[in-house]
Amino acid sequence: MSKTADAIRSADAHSAHNYHPLPIVVATAEGAWMTDVEGRRYLDMLAGYSALNFGHCNRRLLDAARAQLERVTLTSRAFHHDRFADFCTELAALCGKEAVLPMNTGAEAVETAVKTARKWGYEVKGVPDGHAKIVVAADNFHGRTTTIVSFSTDHEARDHYGPYTPGFEIVPYGDLTALASAVTSNTVAVLLEPIQGEAGVLVPPAGYLRGVRELTRERNVLFMADEIQSGLGRTGKTFACEHEEVVPDVYILGKALGGGVVPVSAVVADRDVLGVFKPGEHGSTFGGNPLACAVALEVIAMLRTGEYQQRATELGDHLHRELNLMVGGGAVTAVRGRGLWAGIDIDPARGTGREISEKLMELGVLVKDTHGSTIRIAPPLVISKEDLDWGLDQLRSVLAE
Incomplete structure (x- = not known):
């Protein structure tokens, strides 16, 4: 054999x-x-x-990882470490935002974004507790956790994992009219991939992302862009949203942020969004660990060169x-x-x-x-x-x- x-x-x-x-x-x-x-x-x-x-x-990324491996790899968020502040500062600056909530995998980042939007909806927008809605697109792929497959239209990912998490409205990808009709006073966010990867690399119609941005701003709804696959250089821009000069309220990042060396993901937004969290309300043992931060900092430095x-x-x-x-x-x-x-x-x-x-x-x-x-x-x-x-x-x- x-x-x-x-x-x-x-x-x-x-x-x-x-x-x-x-x-x-x-x-x-x-x-x-x-x-x-x-x-x-x-x-x-x-x-x-x-x-x-x-x-x-990649030699730059391996060197960054090796150097950190000799120092400290994990503290948990129970303590500060000397790479965390730089990582958050640099990633926030790359995104043009104020705050970072680090996690490990892309699915964890999407789950974090869902929790963020709901909490923001209840505590900032004033949606009645338990009534928050998030609008998503058909044929999406945001991960495979129980909550995420609850708003998937892929039967292989979704079937036989119920009961499913409520609170999501699915509309056709690229259809602004359907999206506008789905947004109500209880809608807290629109969650989209700027380009749908798993669906077959589907690029939305020209002007769609701009329209989403305008609509969400008018209706006081968060625009959350899942740039886990499309972001960090893949499409020729740092973020795929940049092709329409759009800046979402929330970036959801992963995959390339860890350089193929370690799993690193993050939700990046301004303080008026991520500021809804208080100590103990969300977290991750490995999220933002020193090794992850060291590698991600090198990724950010590489992207800054263009x-x-x-x-x-x-x-x-x-x-x-x-x-x-x-x-x-x-x-x-x-x-x-x-x-x-x-x-x-x-x-x-x-x-x-x-x-x-x-x-x-x-x-x-x-x-x-x-x-x-x-x-x-x-x-x-x-x-x-x-x-x-x-x-x-x-x-x-x-x-x-």
């Missing part, structure tokens, strides 16, 4: 089967490349769903030009996305997204399918143009079969 087969067999025997990974067992990785236990190399065109925006084993946003813009323009040339050739029916992020719809007659992903894996390229015959491409922002073109050549080869 090969090393790969043996490792997969052992994993299947001793882990819950809540994922269906491609049959590859990664041993090492650097930049945009991963190497499996057999020594085969693969171009990573997924980047951990944007958690690896800065590539695998280098990664520029790379995502330039390489993203090239990526979309090349992908759009494939549309109408009999295999690709549509391409969507922004920056170094694309959803590619494959004619179902040519194969499912899983089948296309497996064929690409055989040629040394790693992507991920979603929703039937759609594949997603989101390479690390450090990928070279030559490697990107090589990966696209492999895609052309598979589609030509």
Whole structure:
């Protein structure tokens, strides 16, 4: 039995089967490349769903982590530590906000944002206790906790996990009229992804985010932008909302904030929003730990150079030009996305997204399918143009079969 087969067999025997990974067992990785236990190399065109925006084993991030590992890694929030203030200050400044509430995973950050909006609604807006409503979009993906799947329209994520948490109104993504109709005096927030990643990298109609911003401001409702996948350089801007010059009331961040080294997430807003929390009302043992803060501080410093946003813009323009040339050739029916992020719809007659992903894996390229015959491409922002073109050549080869 090969090393790969043996490792997969052992994993299947001793882990819950809540994922269906491609049959590859990664041993090492650097930049945009991963190497499996057999020594085969693969171009990573997924980047951990944007958690690896800065590539695998980025030296700046590893150096920051190593230096902190020698000092202190965890204090809990029972005590102050010497990286926390800098992390909060720098992240708040990056977002143009006043305060940060750190957590670990993206789902935790979304849960925190939900709690924030409800508390703000009761204590600031004056919504009767227990009556707060949050408007969300169909086909959203904000995580898989019990509360979050309560407002999911994905049956795989939602079915058989009830009873579900009430207090959410679901409207079609990109439909301002439906959104306006759903907002009532008890609405405390609108929670949206500026670009829906899991749904197939869906970009909303031009002017939609601006319209959401205007509507929420007029109705005294918080606009909460889930930038967990779309933020921190992926689309060519620090935040995807910037493409419409929109600043939400609340940023929800994760994935790339930890640089692919440690889990780091955060809710970022002004004091009039995050100020609703008092000691003991919300928290996390690991949230804002010294190791997380050290790595995230380096991520913020890297983003401040603008280098990664520029790379995502330039390489993203090239990526979309090349992908759009494939549309109408009999295999690709549509391409969507922004920056170094694309959803590619494959004619179902040519194969499912899983089948296309497996064929690409055989040629040394790693992507991920979603929703039937759609594949997603989101390479690390450090990928070279030559490697990107090589990966696209492999895609052309598979589609030509």
